[in-house]
Amino acid sequence: MADKQNRRTFLRVAGSTGAVGLAGLAGCSGGGGNGDGESTDSGGSTDGGESTDGGTTGSADSGMDTITLGGSMSLTGDNADLGQLYKDAYELTIQRINDNGGVEAGDGNTYELEMILRDDGTDASTSKSIYQELIDRENVDYLLGPYSSTVTLPASAVAAQNQKPMVEGGGASPEIFAQGNEWIFGLLPTANKYAKSYIDMCLAQDETPESIAILAEDGTFSQSTAEGARNKIEQTDLELVVDQTFPSGTSDLSTNLGRVRDAGADVLLLCAHQKHNIILANQMESQGVNVDAAMGTVGSLNESFKNEVGANGDYIYGPSSWAVNADFEDPVYGATGDFVSAIEENYDYTPDYHSAAGEAVIMTFVDAFENVSEVTPTAVRDHIRQAEFSTVYGTVSFDDTGVINKNMLVYQWQPDPGLQITYPENVAQSDPIYPMPDWSER
């Protein structure tokens, strides 16, 4: 009976859709389908070749020319939570720029900005074709980088191949910048720097720590962070007592935290993303892990992290390339504080360094557009290389490999004032609460 129903439905569907085109070739069980299916595509492909001169400067309805920025972001998949931060920052910044009358470019024209953002699903196999599509079909000349190192790698190769500048605020693996690629610019300090300031901070305390434990997720970025930390530790007197890698899919850290507790490590470093930071905060309590300091590398400073873990998140450290209370000048928002309140107003959360880096990605292009005499990918790339300008994110300038000159600040969740910069001393808001109190004393 059910079988009959199926057949009836299929006939109805087949009838109403009238998929006649497919029908002819589909019948060829002998293998003729190949030729037909293929030719439809090659028909459309002729315009693939003429993309270069079309450029991204077209006329909008308002009579203003437009420049299109294009990119992909992790809007689904493992890193969808962080991807959203970039998307919001991009959108808001572009909207502000257009509301203020657009970009007055160095070639004398005023341009409106437009953005095309695709979703790569946090999947490194999708980014190549997404960026090629943006370049060939949407005629995008200026590329916004994706989030996460694995997705960025194939995308950066496409940028170099097509000679389009790509500015990214989300791929921090040093590998990306070690390929001699002259078309990619990164706004995050590379991953190997993430733990450096934290270790320096711990060593600067009165009760100097003697041992450290590293727990690292098995992803490109987290592994680079751990590797950077190991190199740093070698230059100090710290003893590495636990060094464990765990699969991203594994959610329970009890056994590894038990190791940390039993090894009596003074300092704990978790190289992982937000979901593991939540587990760290909760299980440190339940496993009775009393270290002097604990830091999670990514997603431990977001407000959403603190909301989820409550008081268990107190005293946890996190690195940031940006201070939310800093006061940098910015041509669009005015200053850092205005950016923070704009994001809070529009999206209902406090921005973190991902958001600010997202803003700076857009501003890097805007700065270049304003300062080149001719808006072309090469001129823009050449300008970005030697540019130095101020955004809400801070002063932006790139070194020879294309990475921003920046070090990480260290933040700590303190019970009373909340999130505080604790290192380096010249910008610190409070002294770190070090060692953090034992769980029994909270």
Place this chain on the structure above:
Amino acid sequence: MSTSESEDSTGLLRTVLPPNQVDRVFDFCGENGWKLLALGAVVGALPPLLGLEQGYYMTVVSEMYLFAILALSWDLVGGQTGYPSFGNMAFFGLGAYVTAILVKDFAVAFPVALIAAGLLALLFAALIGAVVLRLRGHYFAIATLGVLLAAQQISRNLDITGGASGKILLQVPSGTVFYYLFFGVLIAEMALIYYLSNTRFGFILNAIRDDEEKATAMGFNTTYYKTAAWMLAALFTGVAGGTYSLFNTFIDPQTAYNGAWNVELIAMALLGGSGTVAGPVIGAFGLHTLIEFVETAFVGWQLVLLGGAVIVTVIGFPEGVVGTLREYASEMAYYERGGMAAVDSGEDTEVTADE
């Protein structure tokens, strides 16, 4: 309930596309398979010569060929032999890593590395096949899934594979090279499978699918035949993986042993029509085009739409495009033989057509 409506629409379909025409197309294709394949080979080889340049369209078409290879390889074991594998991407990942490591760390020439990738995948299939091909149905499906996941985890933990960071390969040939590589492999595979499906080999594979005990009782060494099919599928999948690693300029465990792709390629084979040569290829072209379209047109909802499309197609066309059309065509043959009149409700005829 909506009998009249369905009558109307099928009536319309009959006018636009009479079943006997479809039947004739089937016959034509059956008689001229080799010619059609040759025609396809010529037509497919043309675009780069006619000015298709490296870029998005070439990448998409190359990826369509890639998925067609994968779907066709899956179908050789899943559709022709009836062993539903969830682990084909293990061969893909193995091929991808072998090529990447040989090219990058041992400076082996790309073609040589590619051959090595294919052969190692073949060897791996022989070893794994000896174990998993003893299982059937759901158990075989799970065991192969286990192979895929274990392979992924192992490559994540080894040094030679670059661990979780994977392999970066930026010194690669141009897109045209990959276009022809994928295309060449696809045509070769189609020709081979088309040839085999008309031989004793193909017949025995289908016999295994229909009833393995009977096939064994008939005196066929089924283990030999199904292992051979499995190794053949691994060979093509491994070569495709090897090509992909350089094509994508980067592989990591997640990309190389992509479980989602494994589901996608099964969907392609089934939606096109499994157990045929054209079906998986049509399914791969169709579904990949749909995925590309949905990804660019409906950002933020693409998985919802894709999921919906898969559900609707599976429920609506359980036999796939080719199977559905075949059924439609044979339905007409039934009318011509003077069976039930066309005014009769479609219900009975459909059932009859099925038997």
Place this chain on the structure above:
Amino acid sequence: MAVTQFVVNGLLVGALFAAVAVGFALIWGVVDIINLAHGEMVMLGGYTSYWVLSLITGNAEGSPALFLVTVPAAIGVLYVVGYALQRTLVSRVIGTDIFLTLLVTFGISIAIQQLAIQAWSANPRSIQVSFADPSLVAAGLVIPKMKLIAFVGAILLTVALYVFLQRTRTGRAIRAVSQNPEAAALVGIDVEHTRAVTFGVSSAIAGGVGAFIATILNIQPQMGLIYTLKSFVIVVFGGVGSIPGALVGGLLLGSVEELTAGFVSSQWTLAVSFTLLIVLLVVKPNGLFGEGAEQ
């Protein structure tokens, strides 16, 4: 750390995986469907509990008792979801090729994932359950109280399902349908309804477990996959359709993984369990406690 601590850690988490797998095994055994969207049921259950608690307390924090109140809510909501999915979509492919059923549930799985991201964002969330003293420490063993509650909860859900199947009329109908749908229909059992109830019950248990997972680990729209995969492994350990088998299989898997993490390294846990899966399939295809499922 001692072996016992690893085993305890493994059992505590393993019971949760077991309870997820029990539902997976049930659908497989009764409806003959491998439900790739099973992990999404866990996710939805976690969110249901999270939102109910937020509604009560305003911030997804609460006392253990208050949290336990939200578990039946998750169970109830997921029962409805499961029942509706079977009735509207999955029932249409029952009895067809195994891959068609897989594709339908795969479609459901990815669609639910993205809808959840659209509805609740991808931020990981967790329920905070407040205790004066979060862990029991005895003889050097650390046992977090919340994990103990989750452990007991998961075992109770599993046992409840077993009793339901053995003792109630509906339970007997489910078993009848699983053994022979045609014969069941002949004696007046509404097969379609019974299958939908099975799907509902299985999703309900997954949902209840999801609530516990939200307290001891965390929840995220894309979390489902790993639970589905582990269910596969556990069902193979225990044998298809066997509830006691799935329970023991889950506890075993948890212990094996934590022992691997403890003695070797946590990076090998998944590789070990998947390899074990293949080995077990070949050596003992009916599972350690299989009820003679056909190979």
